Amino acid sequence: MKRKGLGLTALIFFCFGIVTLQFMAVPGNAVAGEIQLGALIPLTGFASGFGQNQKVALDLAVEEINKAGGIKGNTLSVITYDTESKGEKAIFGFRKLATQDKVLAVLGPFLSTEAEVCFPLANKYSIVSISASAAKPGLAAKHRPYGFTNSTSDLNTLPPAVDYWEKKHNIKKVCIVTDIKDALNKSTGKIVFPKLFGAKGIEVIGTSDFVTGEMDFSAHVSKFKGMNPDGVAVSCTVADAAGFIKEAIKQGLEKPFIGGVAIQTPKFLELAGKDANGTVTSASFWVENPVPKSMAFVEEFKKRYGGKAPNPFAANMHENVYIMKHLIETMGVTNKSGDLTSDREKIQKGLASLKNFDGVTGTFSMLDTGTVDKSGYVLMAMDGEWVRP
Amino acid sequence: MTPLFSVSNNDMMIFIQQILNGLMLGCTYALVALGYTLIFGLLRLIHMAHGEVLMIGAYVALTIIAYLSGNLFIAMIGSMILTAALGITIYFASIRQVEKGGHLSPLVSTIGVAIILQEIFTKLFTGEKIAFPETIVSKNITLGDISFNTVQIFIIVLSFATMFILYRVLKGTMIGKCIRAVSENTVTAQLLGVPVLWIIVVTFGIASVLAGIAGVLVGIAYHNVYPLMGIEIGLKGLAIIIIGGMGNARGAMFSGLLVGLMEIFSVAYISSSYKDAFTFGLMVVILIWKPGGLFGTVAEKRT
Numbered sequence: 222m223k224r225k226g227l228g229l230t231a232l233i234f235f236c237f238g239i240v241t242l243q244f245m246a247v248p249g250n251a252v253a254g255e256i257q258l259g260a261l262i263p264l265t266g267f268a269s270g271f272g273q274n275q276k277v278a279l280d281l282a283v284e285e286i287n288k289a290g291g292i293k294g295n296t297l298s299v300i301t302y303d304t305e306s307k308g309e310k311a312i313f314g315f316r317k318l319a320t321q322d323k324v325l326a327v328l329g330p331f332l333s334t335e336a337e338v339c340f341p342l343a344n345k346y347s348i349v350s351i352s353a354s355a356a357k358p359g360l361a362a363k364h365r366p367y368g369f370t371n372s373t374s375d376l377n378t379l380p381p382a383v384d385y386w387e388k389k390h391n392i393k394k395v396c397i398v399t400d401i402k403d404a405l406n407k408s409t410g411k412i413v414f415p416k417l418f419g420a421k422g423i424e425v426i427g428t429s430d431f432v433t434g435e436m437d438f439s440a441h442v443s444k445f446k447g448m449n450p451d452g453v454a455v456s457c458t459v460a461d462a463a464g465f466i467k468e469a470i471k472q473g474l475e476k477p478f479i480g481g482v483a484i485q486t487p488k489f490l491e492l493a494g495k496d497a498n499g500t501v502t503s504a505s506f507w508v509e510n511p512v513p514k515s516m517a518f519v520e521e522f523k524k525r526y527g528g529k530a531p532n533p534f535a536a537n538m539h540e541n542v543y544i545m546k547h548l549i550e551t552m553g554v555t556n557k558s559g560d561l562t563s564d565r566e567k568i569q570k571g572l573a574s575l576k577n578f579d580g581v582t583g584t585f586s587m588l589d590t591g592t593v594d595k596s597g598y599v600l601m602a603m604d605g606e607w608v609r610p
Numbered sequence: 611m612t613p614l615f616s617v618s619n620n621d622m623m624i625f626i627q628q629i630l631n632g633l634m635l636g637c638t639y640a641l642v643a644l645g646y647t648l649i650f651g652l653l654r655l656i657h658m659a660h661g662e663v664l665m666i667g668a669y670v671a672l673t674i675i676a677y678l679s680g681n682l683f684i685a686m687i688g689s690m691i692l693t694a695a696l697g698i699t700i701y702f703a704s705i706r707q708v709e710k711g712g713h714l715s716p717l718v719s720t721i722g723v724a725i726i727l728q729e730i731f732t733k734l735f736t737g738e739k740i741a742f743p744e745t746i747v748s749k750n751i752t753l754g755d756i757s758f759n760t761v762q763i764f765i766i767v768l769s770f771a772t773m774f775i776l777y778r779v780l781k782g783t784m785i786g787k788c789i790r791a792v793s794e795n796t797v798t799a800q801l802l803g804v805p806v807l808w809i810i811v812v813t814f815g816i817a818s819v820l821a822g823i824a825g826v827l828v829g830i831a832y833h834n835v836y837p838l839m840g841i842e843i844g845l846k847g848l849a850i851i852i853i854g855g856m857g858n859a860r861g862a863m864f865s866g867l868l869v870g871l872m873e874i875f876s877v878a879y880i881s882s883s884y885k886d887a888f889t890f891g892l893m894v895v896i897l898i899w900k901p902g903g904l905f906g907t908v909a910e911k912r913t
Binding site for chain 1: 621624628631632738739741744750757761828832833842843873877881882
């Protein structure tokens with residue numbers, strides 16, 4: 222009996238010890254000589270493909286910076302949390318980064334759905350949150366002053382593609398299929414495409430909605446077939462867009478397709494195969510852009526990601542790390558534990574007035590709306606590649 | 611040349627096209643539901659990993675075609691053999707062991723199996739959707755004003771053939787008679803010399819083969835496979851056997867087709883984003899108005 226009691230006491234002490242150690246392991250603030258940023262990336266869940274891609278770009282940028290002497294002699298380190306592609310996990314990670322890890326700024330979150338719930342926290346804790354991908358129009362504008370997006374909303378990215386598509390195929394009437402469960406695609410299909418088509422006098426003669434992960438698109442396609450449009454706009458996530466287009470070709474609805482920014486990935490080309498040929502979209506980052514900075518980034522990225530190219534969101538993330546470096550260097554950030562609040566404020570001020578920053582996607586500035594003034598490159602799917610038409 | 615038959619109305623043409631779409635979807639559902647219902651009829655338990663058997667059937671076919679450069683016929687056979695083996699293994703590993711604990715234990719243990727299988731396949735093939743290789747030449751044959759797609763026709767014909775064979779086996783063969791006898795009363799069947807364990811094994815084999823075929827057909831029809839594909843189809847299968855009557859094979863076939871058609875028509879003519887609500891709504895209505903299902907459920911088993 223006595224022995225048992227002893228064991229129990231030991232166990233309690235042991236647990237207590239672990240808990241204490243845990244608390245000690247959490248850094249109260251950055252180690253001297255180390256600059257800490259936070260990152261929220263969906264490494265698992267439905268957006269994991271994008272997240273993995275983005276993580277490679279993030280690690281690449283951090284490594285490059287540290288190899289070149291860090292930021293003002295300090296090593297840069299980034300604490301990354303997985304959001305599991307879910308808003309609630311993003312909130313959890315954001316709180317931890319802002320209050321426990323005490324980072325200078327947060328890179329992310331990734332999805333518009335996640336940003337919608339994290340940007341209010343950014344304002345609450347007065348810490349910059351800059352998403353490299355959230356592209357829902359008006360997202361950052363709604364969450365001034367601390368929510369930022371370095372990704373173009375489709376409203377700015379898609380016009381060149383719509384322009385090209387309409388001229389090439391002489392489009393007069395279109396049908397739109399929309400994934401209404403995904404924040405980005407819902408806004409693309411319900412707001413952006415109708416607006417852009419309307420401006421060009423293209424008539425929307427039919428729409429069809431579904432929720433992410435639809436298996437069977439045959440009914441949607443047959444419905445459109447009966448309406449006989451000149452072209453079809455596809456506002457869905459990668460796999461669903463591929464599924465829809467394959468079904469359309471199968472049923473003989475061989476019309477020109479235009480997609481939202483979400484489909485501009487190698488995965489779309491892989492899933493849709495040759496049926497993807499001719500599908501048009503826009504992207505803020507053009508992988509084959511013959512500019513030394515972009516070429517170097519793409520080459521180094523491919524080495525680390527099994528020969529696969531970075532997507533626009535990865536490129537934006539790479540830029541975001543360099544933007545932070547630029548701001549910490551130029552805005553007089555001290556990185557002392559006592560100055561955390563003023564450091565975060567300085568970063569916000571610098572970011573809000575960022576002008577002509579030269580990144581891997583091109584040169585851009587920050588607008589008053591908290592988003593960047595990038596436009597899009599028209600891209601067309603052709604035999605397993607995204608090419609400039 | 612005058613067309614064989616002419617439908618002047620464009621809407622009519624689309625309507626017929628939608629019926630074909632509905633039949634194609636319904637066939638897949640029916641095959642899955644048949645597997646559920648056979649197992650339920652025999653053991654009065656719901657096999658929650660049945661959807662995962664379908665998923666694995668699709669992955670086996672994908673592996674054979676894409677990585678071992680086999681053709682569709684070999685893929686289909688390979689998929690049938692492996693899913694049959696898998697179904698029987700699931701029975702021995704997770705159902706027979708816990709059967710004595712009542713109906714709930716096998717239900718929970720098969721949910722566990724389902725999750726384990728999903729995780730294994732996520733590790734093996736990643737969680738992303740993978741393109742299913744194109745094996746059948748997709749061509750549109752026009753008959754009058756209506757165009758038929760070869761892939762659609764292939765799936766519908768193959769499913770109906772499978773269902774017809776199953777029907778003949780259940781009605782006309784000794785094994786079928788034994789399955790029906792065990793379904794009715796296990797003890798009496800055993801007393802009359804029916805090898806009960808053997809019949810259970812055969813039934814699990816047949817049910818899993820149906821799921822395997824359905825998996826391959828889903829791959830062919832919808833061009834992609836992913837580790838969680840079994841969940842949605844599995845749940846639909848469950849709703850279908852409730853609608854058709856638990857343990858009733860005819861009910862599973864007809865309500866599978868019914869649900870497929872209903873979903874397609876809800877997308878085509880009502881509201882596309884509510885199609886699942888229609889299926890599960892119908893299930894609830896059936897449970898309230900006709901708890902035995904449209905075609906009647908099997909009697910409570912006396913053992």
